[in-house]
Amino acid sequence: MMVTMSYFPIETERLLLRQFRLSDVDATAAYEGLPEVARYCSWEPRTRRRIKELIPRWIAMDGLGAKSEGIQYAVVLKASGRQIGDCVLMFDDIAARQGQLGYVMDPAHQGRGYTTEAARAVLGVGFDRVGLHRISARCDTRNFASWRVMEKLSMRREAHFREHAIFKGEWDEEFVYAMLEDEWRAQQGAV
Numbered sequence: 001m002m003v004t005m006s007y008f009p010i011e012t013e014r015l016l017l018r019q020f021r022l023s024d025v026d027a028t029a030a031y032e033g034l035p036e037v038a039r040y041c042s043w044e045p046r047t048r049r050r051i052k053e054l055i056p057r058w059i060a061m062d063g064l065g066a067k068s069e070g071i072q073y074a075v076v077l078k079a080s081g082r083q084i085g086d087c088v089l090m091f092d093d094i095a096a097r098q099g100q101l102g103y104v105m106d107p108a109h110q111g112r113g114y115t116t117e118a119a120r121a122v123l124g125v126g127f128d129r130v131g132l133h134r135i136s137a138r139c140d141t142r143n144f145a146s147w148r149v150m151e152k153l154s155m156r157r158e159a160h161f162r163e164h165a166i167f168k169g170e171w172d173e174e175f176v177y178a179m180l181e182d183e184w185r186a187q188q189g190a191v
């Protein structure tokens, strides 16, 4: 018998985390095209054309199969059906069960706890369903909203890299946060 399994969709109180669709191109370009959104990301503001190239790759990131790079979620607001962000769980090292979390939210919907809600659900998928041992996340030290999300998720600050690289023409200052599977389980038990 063939067992089929899918990491999509996930529902939280206010959000639906589903697989990307080709039709998400305009909604995604509306926020990933903004300079303030790309400011601390590894990429420059993304054009509609670039997003159109990326979406098939994101659709392929379904977390299944030995070659999967991870799981890419489109974040949809249940109340309106609008796609307002994205959240990714990258598989960094399958043998050591290491994952890395990333997220982007449309500025029109920031500051309402949506990213924390989505990322918490993705941590749950990573630890409870994929079976990861450790999930990390990294951000520029000036990206307050990003590391605030990591702290709200009770991830631990593991590193503060000082001037360790050049990022967009300046010294890079980076925080690394992480959570281990035991820490996740302890947190779940405490709820």
Ligand SMILES: CC(C)(COP(=O)(O)OP(=O)(O)OC[C@H]1O[C@@H](n2cnc3c(N)ncnc32)[C@H](O)[C@@H]1OP(=O)(O)O)[C@@H](O)C(=O)NCCC(=O)NCCS
Pocket: 036, 037, 038, 040, 041, 103, 104, 105, 106, 109, 110, 111, 112, 113, 114, 115, 116, 117, 138, 139, 140, 143, 144, 145, 146, 148, 149
């Ligand atoms: C990082 C990001 C995804 C957070 O999205 P969000 O939906 O606003 O996140 P939440 O609402 O769950 O939490 C944000 C927290 O940061 C806080 N915050 C936002 N801007 C802040 C600032 N300039 N200084 C201090 N805190 C700030 C908010 O108040 C909130 O904390 P609180 O709930 O304690 O009040 C969003 O800012 C974003 O898309 N940024 C651009 C892309 C990016 O940098 N992604 C991360 C790359 S590492």
